[in-house]
Amino acid sequence: MNILLSFAANKTYLVQFFKQAVGNTGKVYVCDNEFNYAFTNADNYFVTPSAYDESYVSVLTDYCIKNDISVIIPLSDIDLHVLAENKSKLLESGIFVVVSDEQIIDVCFDKWKTHQFLESVGIKHPKSYIDLKEVKQDINTGKLSFPIVLKPRFSSEKTKIIEVCTIEELDLFYYKMQQNILSISDIKENDNILMYEDLSGDHYGLCLLNDLKGNFITAAALKKINWSETCTMSACTVDVTPFDSIIKSISSELKHIACLEIDCCITNSGDIVLSRLYARFGHSYPLWHLAGANFPKQILDWLYGLPTSKENISFEIGITGAEGSCYKIIEKNLNL
Amino acid sequence: MNILITTIGQTPIFYIYFFKEALKNKGKIFVANSKKVVAMSHADGFTITPSYYDSSYISYLISYCKENNIKAIISLIDMDVLVLAKNKELFNQHGITVVLSDVSKIELCNDKWMSYKFFLSIGLKQPKTFIDINLLKKELQSGKASFPLFFKPRWGLGSFGLYQVDAFNELDIIYNKIYNEIFSSVYKHESEQDKEFCVLMQEKIKGEEHGIDILNDLNGNYVTYAAKRKLRMDGSTLMAQTIQGENFEKVAKTISLNLKHIGDLDVDFFLDEKGEITVLEMNCRFGGQYPFAHLAGADFPGQIIDWLSGNKTSEKYLMYKTGVISYKDYSLFRL
Numbered sequence: 001m002n003i004l005l006s007f008a009a010n011k012t013y014l015v016q017f018f019k020q021a022v023g024n025t026g027k028v029y030v031c032d033n034e035f036n037y038a039f040t041n042a043d044n045y046f047v048t049p050s051a052y053d054e055s056y057v058s059v060l061t062d063y064c065i066k067n068d069i070s071v072i073i074p075l076s077d078i079d080l081h082v083l084a085e086n087k088s089k090l091l092e093s094g095i096f097v098v099v100s101d102e103q104i105i106d107v108c109f110d111k112w113k114t115h116q117f118l119e120s121v122g123i124k125h126p127k128s129y130i131d132l133k134e135v136k137q138d139i140n141t142g143k144l145s146f147p148i149v150l151k152p153r154f155s156s157e158k159t160k161i162i163e164v165c166t167i168e169e170l171d172l173f174y175y176k177m178q179q180n181i182l183s184i185s186d187i188k189e190n191d192n193i194l195m196y197e198d199l200s201g202d203h204y205g206l207c208l209l210n211d212l213k214g215n216f217i218t219a220a221a222l223k224k225i226n227w228s229e230t231c232t233m234s235a236c237t238v239d240v241t242p243f244d245s246i247i248k249s250i251s252s253e254l255k256h257i258a259c260l261e262i263d264c265c266i267t268n269s270g271d272i273v274l275s276r277l278y279a280r281f282g283h284s285y286p287l288w289h290l291a292g293a294n295f296p297k298q299i300l301d302w303l304y305g306l307p308t309s310k311e312n313i314s315f316e317i318g319i320t321g322a323e324g325s326c327y328k329i330i331e332k333n334l335n336l
Numbered sequence: 337m338n339i340l341i342t343t344i345g346q347t348p349i350f351y352i353y354f355f356k357e358a359l360k361n362k363g364k365i366f367v368a369n370s371k372k373v374v375a376m377s378h379a380d381g382f383t384i385t386p387s388y389y390d391s392s393y394i395s396y397l398i399s400y401c402k403e404n405n406i407k408a409i410i411s412l413i414d415m416d417v418l419v420l421a422k423n424k425e426l427f428n429q430h431g432i433t434v435v436l437s438d439v440s441k442i443e444l445c446n447d448k449w450m451s452y453k454f455f456l457s458i459g460l461k462q463p464k465t466f467i468d469i470n471l472l473k474k475e476l477q478s479g480k481a482s483f484p485l486f487f488k489p490r491w492g493l494g495s496f497g498l499y500q501v502d503a504f505n506e507l508d509i510i511y512n513k514i515y516n517e518i519f520s521s522v523y524k525h526e527s528e529q530d531k532e533f534c535v536l537m538q539e540k541i542k543g544e545e546h547g548i549d550i551l552n553d554l555n556g557n558y559v560t561y562a563a564k565r566k567l568r569m570d571g572s573t574l575m576a577q578t579i580q581g582e583n584f585e586k587v588a589k590t591i592s593l594n595l596k597h598i599g600d601l602d603v604d605f606f607l608d609e610k611g612e613i614t615v616l617e618m619n620c621r622f623g624g625q626y627p628f629a630h631l632a633g634a635d636f637p638g639q640i641i642d643w644l645s646g647n648k649t650s651e652k653y654l655m656y657k658t659g660v661i662s663y664k665d666y667s668l669f670r671l
Contacts, residue, residue, distance in 0.1 A: 010574075012665050037575075037663050165516065168509050176502075234374070234671065286668045320671040322374040324349040327627040330575075330661045 001303065002026040002069040006060070006083070007051070007076035008038030013286050014075055014296070015041050021297040029069060031060070033078075040330055051079035057086045064095045071303055073098045075281060077155040080105045098212070098299060100256040100279050107254070108279040111153050111194045121249050124273045128196040132174055135195050136167065144197065150174060152181055153194045159184070163198065170195075199275060201267035205235065205284035206243055207259055209295055209313065212302050214255035218313045219247045220288045225320070234322035235284070237291045237315060246272060258299055259285065291319035337363040337645060338406040342397065342420065343388065343413040345373040350627050351412065351637075352378045358638040362645070366406055368397065374669045388416045394423045401432050408433045408644050410599075412622050414493065415522070418442050435554070435640060437597040437620045444595070445620040446526065448490050448536045458594045460587065461614045463541045467533040469511055476504065484540045487511060489518050491526035491534065495571040500540070511535055541614045543606035545569060547576070547625040550588045550603060551636050551654070554643050556596035560654040561588035562629030562636075565607075567661065572624040575663040578632040578656055587613050600626060600636055624664075632660035 003022060008015060008030040015038050019028045027043040039045035046063060049055050056079065060072065072095060074080050083090070084102045091097075099105070107117045111128075118125040127144060129135045130153060138144035150173055151161045159180055164170045174193060181192050203224040209217045221240040224233075240247070243264075254260065261282030264274045285295065298312035339355055341347060344367035352375060356365045364380035376382035383400050386392045397409065409432060411417045420427075421442050424434045436442070444450045452465045464481050466472040467490060475481035485501040487510050497514045501507060514535050518527050527534040545566040551559045563584040568575035591603065602623030604616040626636065639653035 010665075013667060037665060040663070165513075166509075169513055172506055172509050176506075290668050290670055321668045322671050323666050324374050324669050325664050325666055326348075326350050327631055327662050328665050329631050330663060 001071060001300070002029065002067060003071040003073060003300075004029045004031060004060070004064060004067075004069045005038070005042070006031050006048075006072055006074045007078045008032055008036065008042070009076050010037045011075050011281075012038050012041055013289075014038075014281055017289060017294075017296045018073070018300075019043070021294065021300050027067075029063075029067060031063070038075075040328065051082055056082055057089070061090060061093050061095065065093060070094060071096050071098065073299070077109055077278070077280070080279060081109060096303065098258050098303075100214075100254070100258075100260075104254050104256050105279050108260075108277040109155050111151070111155075111276070112191070114277055115194075117253075118274055121253050123246050123249065124271050126196040126199055126273060126275060128194060130191040130194060132170075132193075132195070135170065139167065147198045148195050149198055150177055151194055152177070152185070153192045154185070154189070196275075199265045199267070199273055201265045201273070204238070204243075204264050204266065205282070205287075206240070206247065206262040206264060207282070207285060207288060207295075208247055208251055208256070208262070209259055209298070210251065210256055211308065212257055212299075214257055216251040217298075217308055219243070219251075220293065220315065222284055222287050234320060235287050236320040237287060237317050239317055242266075243272065246274065250277075259295060261285070287319070287321045288315050290321045291315035291317075337408070337641070338366060338404055339363065339641070340366045340368060340397070340401060340404075340406045340409045341379075342368045342385070342409060342411045343370075343416040344375045344379070344382075345369040345371065347375065347412045348624070348627065349375050349378055350630075351622065354627075354630055354635075354637045355410075355641070356380070358635065358641045362641065363407075364404075366400075366404055368400070372671070374671055377669075388419045393419065394426065398427065398430050398432065401427075402430065406432065408435050410435045410622075410640075414442075414446055414619065414621070415525075417621050418446070433554075433644060435599050435644070437556075437595075437599070441595060441597050442620045445601075445618050446491055448488070448492075448617055449533070451617055452536075454594070455615050458590055460590065461612060463539040463614060465539075466537040467535065469507065469535075469537065472537050473504075473507065481539060486538050486540055487514055488536050488538075489514060489523055489527065489534065490530070490536045492518070492521075492523045496521070496523070501537075511537075541606045541616065543608035543612075543614065546579075546605050546607050546613075547573065548584055548588055548603045548605065549622075549626050549629055549634075549636065550592050550597075550601040551639070552592055552597050552599065552601070553649065554598055554640075556598055558589055558592035559639075559649055561585060562626070562632075562634050562656055563588075564625055564628045566625075568663070573628065573664065575661065576625065576628040577661045578629060578658050580658045583611055583613060587615065591615075591618070599640060602626065627664075628660075628662050629656050631662045632656040632658070 030038045030042040030045045031048045083097050084099045084105045107113050115128040146165045147163045152159045162173045205222045207220045219240050221238050222235045223238045224235045259281050261278040263276040292315035294312045366381040367379040368383050368385045370387045421436045421439045489497040497517045499510050548563045563579050564576040566576045600622045602619040606614045634656040635653040
């Protein structure tokens with residue numbers, strides 16, 4: 001089986017995992033709308049139009065047909081929406097997309113909808129706003145206090161997250177972020193900045209694995225260590241039991257497909273507070289893989305019609321992994 | 337000969353392999369850090385040290401070096417580099433060479449205002465730069481300076497505390513924000529020495545970002561350079577292409593002859609359409625861009641090891657291919 005990893009970005013490790021999972025049975029192709037590192041270790045790659053371009057889906061379809069690709073697995077937020085929207089159309093051409101339904105993508109991609117969703121299912125999350133006036137009101141009445149974090153409402157890796165500590169900073173950086181988003185973003189919407197209370201406590205990552213019909217299979221947890229920009233990133237696999245109740249409610253409400261990753265925090269008072277949902281493989285998956293899990297293999301097995309295998313979904317608790325950088329020559333002939 | 341790299345926790349693992357390769361059949365590579373890190377399992381030996389702020393740090397290192405027959409120490413982390421350089425003499429008395437420049441040169445590189453004045457004094461092009469916000473305001477009002485500006489800590493690394501400033505009403509707010517960020521970070525120690533002037537304000541430089549490694553020998557004489565065009569950045573260099581050119585050599589020689597640093601000097605600069613170079617800043621050590629030259633064939637660690645063994649400069653360590661594009665990748669290691 002040949003597969004296409006779309007918007008593979010710099011996720012060379014996921015390309016590697018899928019190549020191992022596919023083995024001799026097929027090839028792993030990647031695409032992105034600009035050159036990216038994941039191209040370097042794929043069997044083949046191509047540059048797509050923007051995911052917001054009208055031709056995106058037809059370009060992908062043509063490429064898949066030409067290369068006998070029967071599965072697309074999106075790896076970034078960028079094209080989740082358009083692929084979810086065109087899932088049945090792609091299936092008509094014999095291409096299965098490992099992506100959840102549109103409304104689930106919406107809940108994860110639009111951080112304001114994430115907030116509303118968590119509110120509706122009664123899961124704790126940081127006090128969040130999209131209305132600057134409301135933020136100021138709540139500060140004045142003492143309902144909210146600095147520091148406040150500003151980030152783009154719609155997932156975008158290009159805009160820097162800012163922490164503000166005064167009203168003046170809030171006004172200025174709200175304005176500057178607005179300008180920045182308008183200049184780089186393909187999404188034209190009002191209220192596109194999310195403002196929320198800073199979270200302090202221990203940070204965790206969760207992964208909820210559902211089968212291709214949206215049935216819950218397993219969940220995994222990790223604790224983040226030295227989770228700052230200056231230190232090497234490291235994390236440790238931990239027991240998932242403390243998170244059981246939120247996993248249950250999210251899984252039964254969302255019924256997503258394959259991986260859903262979650263960023264959360266256990267505050268000093270012991271509350272579990274959720275901050276983000278990703279309807280795809282996120283940045284935490286490599287640690288569970290290192291600890292013995294093989295979700296890419298399990299997803300391929302399901303695609304072949306095979307049952308869930310214990311070997312693919314189990315992993316060791318107490319495994320610590322850390323990120324190390326290395327440098328590699330790009331040997332492919334690229335037109336940069 | 338055995339070599340020690342300190343503060344390995346924040347150093348790219350690749351550097352261990354550069355030195356390991358250079359020491360092949362000649363010696364071992366040891367690493368040190370104040371806590372257990374991934375990199376340790378990649379070296380021939382490792383030790384957990386006190387923090388470099390701790391008074392026992394140097395004596396700990398000296399006894400570790402003696403136990404393991406380590407003849408030279410190197411570091412890539414600025415605060416650590418400074419502490420080691422301050423104790424060069426002491427290490428020397430125990431037969432250990434610290435392969436780093438003198439304290440005054442390291443301080444010049446760490447202080448972006450002093451670096452700016454140094455670049456001007458040796459005739460290199462510089463953007464309009466200020467550390468006095470009132471003077472900046474005057475110049476803006478009289479049209480002698482213009483937006484956009486970049487504000488950043490006078491002492492600080494990478495993109496820490498870096499903000500673009502586009503309008504007059506932003507000046508004070510962003511200035512104060514950076515000031516507060518500095519004094520709640522590790523850079524507060526260096527910034528204490530000139531609290532009133534610890535934010536650097538600079539006109540935006542035109543051109544593409546580039547970098548150059550300038551290699552001097554152990555006596556501070558110019559040896560060679562390795563230049564790169566940076567293709568993708570994220571605080572550090574993510575993707576770069578090696579280049580060569582007379583204009584790069586000229587800048588490298590000018591800096592080297594005037595600074596007389598030891599070993600590698602990591603310099604960032606902008607190259608505009610007319611081929612003009614504006615130097616941004618420099619670090620008195622190996623940095624995040626040398627690996628791109630190494631992958632293209634340069635071997636500065638090999639040359640340094642040879643010098644330490646009393647050998648002469650050899651062309652084979654200095655040559656590199658132009659046009660080689662490399663990228664920085666991450667992988668996860670089990671601790």
